[in-house]
Amino acid sequence: MSYISNLTIELIIGFFALLIITKVLGKTQINQITPFEFISSLVLGELVGNAVYDKDINTFYILYAVCLWALLLYIIEMLTEKFKGTRSFFEGKPSILIRNGQIDFNELKKEKIDINELQSLLRSKDVFSIREIQYAILESNGSISVLKKSKYDNPTNEDLNLPEKPVYLPISIILDGEVLWDNIQACGFDEKWLKKQLHTNKISKIKEIFYAEWKKDEGLHIIKKSSV
Template sequence: MTILNTTVELVFGFFSLLILTKLLGKRQISQITPFDFISSLILGELVGNAIYDKDVKIWSIFYAVILWVVLIFIIELLTQKFRKTRTVLEGNPSIVIRNGEIDRQQLKRNKLDTDELQNLLRQKNVFSLREVEFAILETNGSISVLKKPEYGTPTNKDLNIPIKPVYLPVAFISDGCVDEGNLKKAGLTREWLDQQLKSQSISDPKEVMYAEWKQDEGLFISKKKKD
């Protein structure tokens, strides 16, 4: 009976978290603030601890999860409607490098040292502080960098290169399976794909690890390696 109850509560808790995570939106995972991080931890703890507590019933789990999500929704609405609440609940970005100079006060306020700052900059492919004009520490802990003009990447406009249209690549084959839906969206057929594969001496899509199509570049195929 204990195993059955645990199974039921675990399945119920799993799907409750799954559904509620979808309702809360992608912001709970990406662009996460300290408040979002804490709320996500507590939401998981509410379900996790309740599942293995014999005195807690399934409806108690449901009530606890619903109440916590309602509180999160209220906080989200407050931050959307009233700008002043964002500073308290979400925090403000901090300019840690201004006009090429490190702001030591901002580093100290955000409990950040120069080694950690360099680590964050390297994650943005910036390996020297001399390249940075401005660096902003975002509320989710990431850093945004504006390089000095002499270190900036030239654009097509800077180089007077004609601007070409941009196309998204579309996956046609993944791990040997053909995506018929993507083929149809691209206005192509399975017969066309088979012909393209045969032209590269591929008789079966199962021989392909990955294949994508791009309107301006055609079909790219990566074959599976033989064991």
Template sequence: MRLGTITIEMIIGFFALFFLTKLLGKTQLSQLTPFDFISALILGELVGNAMYDPDVHIWMILFAISVWGVLMYSLEMLTQKSMTLRKVLEGSPSIIVRNGVIDRKQLKKNKLDINQLQDLIRQKGHFSMREIEYAILETNGSISVLPKSNVQPVTRKDLKLHEVEVTLPVTLILDGKIIHDNLKTAGVDEEWLRAQLLKRKINSAQDVLYAEWKKGHELLVMKEKD
């Protein structure tokens, strides 16, 4: 009976946390601040401890998640309206490298050493500090880099080339299944797609692992391997 109760509590806890994550928004994942990280740990502890404590009932788990979710959601709303509260809870970006010079005060303030800074810089594709003009430590712990002009990539504007239209690629087939909504986005129909596949001697979309459409380009088709 206890195993059955644990199973039910795990299922309920899973869907409750899933709903809460959806409610709080994608920034909980893409912009994880220290406060968000601590909140995630506490939520996990609430559910985990409750599942294995026989004195805790299902409604207590839901109540704990609900209260914590209301607190988190309220703080999210408050930080959107109050710059001061946002700065207190989420922090603010720090300029670690300014005009090519490392700011030691900012390093100490953010508990960051030179080796860690070099590691973050390398992750951005720069292996020498002499290439960096500005480096900003973001509130989620990542770093944004503005390289010096002599190492910045050349743009069409630099070469005085005409501007070209920028378009997003659209996935038409994924794992052998046609994505009909994306056909409308691309402005094509299923008949056109099947004709394109026949040109490549492919009789069925089920034989295609991935197909991508992009304006001005040929259809990209990757077949399933035998």
């Protein structure tokens, strides 16, 4: 019974200690936290969890561990507020993945993002074709911000009172120098068609292509690999 009582007291203290620290450190939406803040939250919860369920650790150690960790987080928050130079180190900084409609391959490599991950991030912003993008910025919290090219910016049809047109889904046919034959066949094309397209675009080898997609109303869009 004594153990249950101690556990109850420790849980209540740990709960309110975390609540108070969260209030003191400020509110951040879960989808806006930086990797550092995410790890800090995990560690803070782990400290309380381990302390609560360890019989050899009393309430004082729980409060000490939580307060010390919170103090470190608070110091870092103060540093990033007062000294701009520390923000990129503790919080990270945005990275421009697409600049003026062109993919920055060095940034993709630096952020360890492949073409599939980039496409997934863009689709989360309702962008299904890379050709629509003027700028794409990877934020420090892992989300992506997109600025479309003017001709793809909505609502163009409504502004101009144009009739609705059919919408076509872009289909990837080449990824990282590899042909997706199933997708090509799904589009109704074959190897002969692909060779003709490559010849038209003055491309001698598939390996030269980083990404290529087909869209029924706009044709083939090719992005070559960086020469860097």
